[in-house]
Amino acid sequence: MYVCHCNVVTDRDILESIANGARCVADVARDTGAGRTCGNCISSLRELVCQHCPVRAERRAETAAEPELGVAGAAR
């Protein structure tokens, strides 16, 4: 599926960029050219990076675990 129509960049191109080390929208834009013309695709780029970036997934997991730690800490 095309994500950036201006620069003919697909979701596969973006996922490949993330797999190759892109960690933010700017990294993906530099790597693929997406988002560098009209900017209408930036929210889609951001969504893909948030969903697939391993660093962000790690942070989400840590954030999800924090309330559990808080409850355990309160019980002491």
Ligand code: FES
């Ligand atoms: S749709 Fe991506 S820059 Fe225009």
